[in-house]
Amino acid sequence: MAHLTRWGIMATGGIAKTFVLDLLKDPKTRDAADVAHQVVAVASSSSKDRAAQFLTDVGIPGSCAAYASYEELVADPNVDVVYIATPHSHHYQNAMLALEAGKNILCEKAFTVNVAQAKILCETARKKNLFLMEAVWTRYFPLSIQVRELIQQGAIGEVFRVLADTSFGDDPETKWGLESRMVNLDLAGGCLLDLGIYSLTWIFQTLYHTLPRDQRKPPTVTSQVTPYHLTGSDESTTVLLGFPTSTPNNGPHVKQSHGVALTSMRVGNDPDEKGTSGPPIRIQGDKGEIQVFGLPFQPTRYRIIPKKGLGEVRDAEFSFPANGRGMYWEADEVARCLRDGKLESEGMPWEESLVIMEVMDEVRRQGGLKYPESIESTQYPLQL
Structure with missing residues (x-):
């Protein structure tokens, strides 16, 4: 029997739409009969109407909640894992919100703004026994x-x-x-x-x-x-x-x-x-x-x-089954990791995400590229 993963979608931009459309593709078309996906909740930070419009635009079948805040999304008991599709400037705050609420996470890349933030996310996930993965979709093609x-x-x-x-x-x-x-x-x-x-x-x-x-x-x-x-x-x-x-x-x-x-x-x-x-x-x-x-x-x-x-x-x-974009392969990986009780994916382990963040930190240091203190901060919670 296929393992069902219930998704909550944080944000309603273009990347979220692409991801959800891939989630709705039949896994059997890509020889993934062991997993299944269901979108049970979508949240917009601006309004419930925007979240509801996203449901209509994407055509999510069945019952799916539309929320006007990310706090409501992570509090939904039906959500197994949260897909974070916000700008990377906000990933740390958004991911901490989900982790503190006890939710597993697939977070868009870049993982965070700096390695200090990424380390705290990994430490928090480990402490809370939660799955966490940077959504580097290309690696799962x-x-x-x-x-x-x-x-x-x-x-x-x-x-x-x-x-x-x-x-x-x-x-x-x-x-x-x-x-x-x-x-x-x-x-x-x-x-x-x-x-x-x-x-x-x-x-x-x-x-x-x-x-x-x-x-x-x-x-x-x-x-x-x-x-x-x-x-x-x-x-x-x-x-x-x-x-x-x-x-x-x-x-x-x-x-x-x-x-x-x-x-x-x-x-x-x-x-x-x-x-x-x-x-x-x-x-x-x-x-x-x-x-x-x-x-x-x-x-x-x-x-x-x-x-x-x-x-x-x-x-x-290589082709993309069911005319997808290729994001379903990383979603399948998340589902299998959750099924098997893993906290991280062997295809994109925490240690590797941290080393890549360290490289980007050093590139920015050498180039004098700094972001505002608020989005570089490791303070949580912090209103951005």
Whole structure:
């Protein structure tokens, strides 16, 4: 019998809509007959009418509560897990609210604004025996899982370098108003936390996560940050990571592997939006290369290019069952973890989320990028 997980949705923006629409897809269409999902409550911080309109817009079947506050949502006894879809500036306060109410959590990325906040969330979840996971949906794609397995199997030898670019090529002056979450410092705006997290995701899941947990070591960090002249958020950030290991064997003669994470608002990794510029992700080993194509957060295919004389080029393409977006795979992971009594997912463990937050903290320190004290604070509760 399928394990049913009952979801409460915190916020009613675009990402919440995408997530819920995926939740409503039949799990059997993606060979996930062991789990089932039900949306039982939705909350808007602005009004009950907005939450009710969300129910109508998305077409949630059956009985689903609409709330005018997050406090009401986390108090609902029918909710097993809360999906936090608010701006990352508010994740710490929102997640603490849910944890204090005894709720399990799937929290959108970036996990928090800084590592100090993330550590408190993990400590609180552990103390209260609650499940907590950063919603890095890309990691649960079958494509991502296969790429990690190929690396661990030695398909391209020992991996020494990964390049990952998540850049949109927009004109921020005309595309975004000053209040947009993309550029507003009060919402932890900028490309690092919003887009760069995906570049870091590819570097970490290939150079860090592919090693046994006892061999994973945090990287050194060198970076450059270009501030957006109208708000001071970052419009372009480049990060060079030096890992004191390689993968998958971490041999005795290997000194280091490199990850290059790129993100920008003003230039794009796919300017004509036809893939002409090539793969945004390149994973390079001493016996070949894996290239990943499509949007870095929603890739659709990969290519293995063996070193000359070691085999033929192979391509693998992936579809999204039931015309979904791919967020259902992370929801299925949450359901299985809850079913099995786990507090964290092996695919995105707390320790790894914390190391990535530490990297972003260091990038901001090097670039002089600071957010308002209120959203950097670890004080709870704090009205934002």
